Amino acid sequence: MSDINLSPLWLSFQTAGVATIIVFLTGVFLARIIARNQFFGKGVLEAVFMLPLVLPPTVVGFGLLYLFGKNGILGRLLLDMFDFQVVFTWHAVIIAAVVVSFPLMYQSASAAFQHDDPNLEHAAYTMGASKWKVFWTVSFPLAWPGLLAGLVLSFARALGEFGATLMLAGFIPGVTDTVPLAIYFAVESGNMEMATFWVIIIVALGFTAIYWLNWWSKRNMMRYSQKQHHQ
Amino acid sequence: MLTVQMKKKLEHIELDVAFTVSDEIIVLFGPSGSGKTTILNCIAGLAKPDTGKIQLHDVILVEDKQTFLPIQQRKIGYLFQDYALFPHMTVWKNISYGMKSKAFAEQLMKELGIDHLRDRYPNEISGGEKQRTAITRAIATEPKLLLLDEPFSALDEQARARSHEELLRLHRLWKIPIILVTHSQQEAEKLGDRILYLHDGKLQRDQPVK
Incomplete structure (x- = not known):
């Protein structure tokens, strides 16, 4: 076992971490704006956001290649403007992880903001609080249990991303070999010992994340419940 | 007027x-x-x-x-039907959210007999106490x-x-x-x-x- 190179694990954590931060910020921002407003095409937009959740990862990967490839709209733009090619780089791993984990964050954040009682924010406004203050002291803390659920799920999903990553980033040892890719290529090359090692790691991480999240949510649900205690 | x-x-x-x-x-x-x-x-x-x-x-x-x-x-102070107390803040945090003066807010709490509930959360107090907290919170902004x-x-x-x-x-x-x-x-x-x-x-x- 000692000859196993741990770099896929660090790479997975780094890419999933960066992807989760990006997904958290954009997911919270978009959910906050879209959840509270009615506009033409809202349903279509939300369906597009959720699409990566139901599409096969190969389709997502294909779409990303189409966008970021040498002849893709974004790929061409990046190449012309910054002389930068995304495909087969560390950045490609992050992009794939962001796209597949975004729906989970968006869905959690959207539900979290919709459950808020609007009167709580109204009360804060009548007390003279600015929009910014209301968001940070009322809306955000109350939505936090839902946002955290989205955060953990997105991270777990980003950590486990395989299909789209393989298509956009390929398997380049030391650059794009995340744990799921390492498992696949270990099996391919008959190295079952290494594959087993990584499988155990991934299962343990996923289990811990979900178990902790369930425990934490239950504890918080009790704390925030509006249940009345009579004296 | x-x-x-x-x-x-x-x-x-x-x-x-x-x-x-x-x-x-x-x-x-x-x-x-x-x-x-x-x-x-x-x-x-x-x-x-x-x-x-x-x-x-x-x-x-x-x-x-x-x-x-x-x-x-x-x-303008507004007391909502369901009181709209912030569930994640204590009674005191609720009242001090928009208060003008600490002394006045504390005096109001004494006046309404809720000063002993300072550190409780809204889900830990009775309906009447919630109502008094909400009215104190509204008046503490000196509307x-x-x-x-x-x-x-x-x-x-x-x-x-x-x-x-x-x-x-x-x-x-x-x-x-x-x-x-x-x-x-x-x-x-x-x-x-x-x-x-x-x-x-x-x-x-x-x-x-x-």
């Missing part, structure tokens, strides 16, 4: 009212769906009238489409007008009687215009200096209570 003259189209009715309130308690009385809460919301700035003018002392809160003072600048939307409806008989007395006492101590929405005739007569009868969006009667 509050002057209200407004029209607003709602789903089933058209709201069309005009009235003034000096430093007294006036009661908006009427069946549900008659537009009572919408009037409060337009005064507070949570809703906009279609046309009309609402003025508090010398400040125009809203006038037709050209003037709309943001909620935060209106200096120029207080809006009360059926603030006693969730209380039992005993707590309600106590809250009625407290409201009258607070108003005696601290003369500001108060608008109280209720659908209890008895409550309207007990608390109001004047009762405005609202039906299908129109004022039927404006009647002083002796």
